[in-house]
Amino acid sequence: MKNLKLFVPALAVLLMTGCVSKKKLAEVQGNYDNLKTEHAALQKDYNEAQVRIAEYTADSKSLAARLKEEQERNKEMREAYSKLQSSYQSNVQQGNVNISKLVDEINASNKFIKQLVDAKTKSDSLNQALTNKLTRSLTRQEMNDVDVQVLKGVVYISLADNMLYKSGSYEIGDRAGETLSKIAKIITDYKDYDVLVEGNTDNVPISQKNIRNNWDLSALRASSVVQALQNQYGVDPKRLSAAGRGEYNPVASNATAVGKQRNRRTQIIITPKLDQFMDLIDEAPEQQND
Template sequence: MKHLTSFAAVALAAFAMTSCVSKKQFTELKSDYDNLQNRHAALQNDYNDAKVSIAKYSSTAKSLEERLAEEQKRNAEMKAAYAQLQGSYQNNVQQGNVNISKLVDEINASNKFIKQLVEAKDKSDSLNQALTNKLTRSLTREEMNDVDVQVLKGVVYISLADNMLYKSGSYEIGSRAGETLSKIAKIIMDYKDYDVLVEGNTDNVPISQKNIRNNWDLSALRASSVVQALQNEYGVDPKRLSAAGRGEYNPIASNATATGKQRNRRTQIIITPKLDEFMDLIDQAPDQEKQ
């Protein structure tokens, strides 16, 4: 990147000396270039933070399911031990009473924790399903042609086609997108305990526009435009928002066809539950040390 910046600076200087571009125009171009570099770096930092948040949530959701399976298995083992103790109860009444009492306490604690895990998972699934249903019911049939809503691994993905959101070859949001974004923003504001990552994606066709060097820039700028619209036009708390660009490197279809390219040119609004309550729940797990 340092070599690229140096090369760009030399190229701009050479261009200024060998062309009709005025010193003022050269300074403006240089300023535009530097501003874009800074915006891209800031967006990339936001993207990295968002990736960590998504990875952390996915890991926590997986941990929750694994812990539920472990507790259910352990619960079954303790029930089997309880049955065995009951069978030998007549041989050692006093010792049996002690062991049975301890085992009953462990089983009760395990049952309580399993219930909490199931309730937490059911609550998360129910909220995600309610959010999805509420959004799809608010969209018109025409809007549904450009919007895809899915729930994957406890996360809600809203995928928006670029031809609905942006002006052609640009990161400026078009007038056609306003009503759809307003409906999505209302859902986001109704679910205040959710964080929101806006992620831009492109096809693999190179772009050549002023102040947009490549698809990395285009995808990040498009995500930033949606984030700023949610904040400035629809009142979403910016502390809940993150913007990220993935360029052409997260395709969902082959770029070998026009249809595949169209599917890959999309912006995803990813809505994720906050992790605090899940982490607190895992911390409440009963002690599994043998007594």
């Protein structure tokens, strides 16, 4: 572009002097045209360069803005991560505390379960020993009138009424003495057991003076056995209870004579003292609700 500016005045001088040949003039004119073409090309390149510079400047501003935006976003994410990490550590600590409490509760529950199992095992063992001792002490004849069973941790000694009482009465007969003495000895040996004597009848109405119905008969029979155990065989009366269930707890159908005979019975029910189990239940670990 600088060469073109110098060339134009020189050409004008030559033309004014008139000393230039046509050939020389044509050569100069050609050089001028070439310079002019080069100038146009350089101008075009210059303009394009200016456009690119403007674009680069715009892109640079846009990149700077995006960089700033990304830096802000990165800062926000780092702050969120820090909060999340702090919350996680807090939750982990709380979780460890909760897990520790849960483990303690599980251990306490396992300990209590073991106590219950041990108590049940002990009770079952005592019941079995009591049953074996009683059945070994009974004669073959007595075994025909006495039924001994262990049901759900309770010992049931069922005595036939024709062995215990005089016919149609609630008075204890002579035949029952030896059997009751053996039962009384077992009861005395097992001091941690309570004794319930329960009278039962068939469904035939009673027609005895001063006995209104089978409720009275069953209760009087149970009371007679309780008093015999206390007065004649020395069983502690604090351990004894008497109950009558009348005809309403049958073990067989009253439609046959055999069924009625089975229903006319007195049961001596030997159970572990309930207060021992209540004390054990009171020792159960309490659950903590957080």
